[in-house]
Amino acid sequence: MGERSGAASADTTPTSVIFDVGHVLYDWDPRVLYERLFDNERALDAFLSTVVTREWHFQHDAGRPFAETSAELSALHPEHAAMIALWGPRFSEQIPGPMPGMAALVDELEAAGVPLFAITNFSGEFFADFRVREAGMFDRFRDIVVSGDEKMVKPDPAIFRLALDRFGLAPADACFVDDNAANVAAATALGIRSHLFRDAETLRREMVALGLLGG
16 A cells, blocks of 8 residues: 555646545535424424434444434434434435536536546445435446445545555545545545535636646
8 A cells, every 4th residue: 555645746647536425516404304394493403403413423424324323312312203213214305416517517527538436424324325316427436435334434544545446546546526624634645636625616627727627
């Protein structure tokens, strides 16, 4: 692994793109599902902020089974057990669609012959159904590393090393795109050129600057 570490030199040009999924390729907001199930806005806010919290959900990204986490949470909040039980089976409904402009950009990169990959912090259980629903997007990707399947999450350098090995890439071969600064810093430290995602237009300009897309 020694040859896959260290900072990329300034004149290296990536040939592939590794995407994050949540908030880069796709939006994610639990409210999208639960606002249809709660009649009271205040009760909805309390449920999302104190029961099904982001910290609770991130256990799934690390590989914990939903059956375990939901049972634990329901024991703490029995009055919400029915709503908690919907989180896993209806997780895809929390994802309303692609981030603006990103489906078109993925299409453009694929048409240009750029190899596409992804590393996502995502429950393996939840990703399976989502992957089927969004086959039109994900069929364009040569491989996707899912944190819940690997039981390691970004920004752990181990998941980046695993992905590079699986994708058959050296760090200098790839441009990594993520909306999380800690994940971008971890990838950069391994020598992967990285882009902190803000919007599709800015990312496209970066792809042009790297020579992956024409102007």
